[in-house]
Amino acid sequence: MGHRITIGTRGSKLALWQAEHVGSLLVNAFPDLSVDFSVVKTTGDQLQSSSLIGIEKGLFTKEIETALLDQTVDLAVHSIKDLPVELPKGLTICCIPMREDPRDVLISKSGFKLDNLPIGAKIGTSSLRRKSQLLYLRSDLEVMALRGNIDTRMRKLKEIDLDAIVLAAAGVKRLFGNDPVTQFFEVDEIVPAVGQGALGIEIRENDDQTGTFLKKIRCQRSEIEVKTERVVLRELGGGCQVPIGINAQLKGDKLSVIGLVSSPDGRKRILKKIANDSTDPIEIGLLLAEELVKGGASEILQVQFGIQ
DSSP states (O other): OOOEEEEEEOSSHHHHHHHHHHHHHHHHHOTTOEEEEEEOOOTTGGGTTSOOTTOOTTTTTHHHHHHHHTTSOSEEEEEGGGSOSSOOTTEEEEEOOOOOOOOEEEEESSOOOGGGSOTTOEEEOSOHHHHHHHHHHOTTOEEEOOOSOHHHHHHHHHHSSOSEEEEEHHHHHHHHOSTTOSEEEOTTTSOOOTTTTOEEEEEETTOHHHHHHHGGGOOHHHHHHHHHHHHHHHHHTOOTTSOEEEEEEEETTEEEEEEEEEOTTSSSEEEEEEEESOOOHHHHHHHHHHHHHHTTHHHHHHHHTTOO
């Protein structure tokens, strides 16, 4: 008789796609494996009409992690960017499958790219990171808070007074393909969120059997990139309250990483890049964090956290 595992997931279309994708990867690797899904409603799902600004990460993961610890589910599939850098005791991210496109995209009603949108154009996003970088590129823009799952935000673009929205490329591609995209922002135009485009599979630390299954679907390159980004974020001590963007790319034996710390209005920003022959994510992550701090990131972080 084959083994059976239960995957815990949020109930949004994107979260279900991600969970089913991981389930398919596992079944392809282990044809005798049976996969069930358990939909868990998180605090973040219940706050769809509220702003997340000033609220710590973990809103979209806490209840699923509780189910893991209670052994109601065997593994949880998260968007890595939703996971705090410190996990609850007894849990671990044991696997990151191959990462999707980490970039952000613009989707506009008119089909115009950012540079060609009219003066004072209204752009929807719930992300301080995106808002600060959009205002840096074009200070005339009116950046409006836009919450909801990705399909909800796509629908709101058509229904309310917005010229465009900015979303993660990965989510758009997974649900809709490339067709809706007006513009892809390169990582040095709008620096992505930590872990953007990557899935993190969380399990109990003592669950060796599930960990053995997941080894078959790991992507070492993606794991190195994401670990590098999370090291930088951990060192900076940032979260959802501060505009921080970090993106690492491993090509061959060279690891490069770009990091941004910005004020919400985009007027003060520290942008640093490092390229190194080392592929050690801790070494490179610490180096970039040090460069950002030397460049003045600490001052921005202190102001945003209200530290005098």
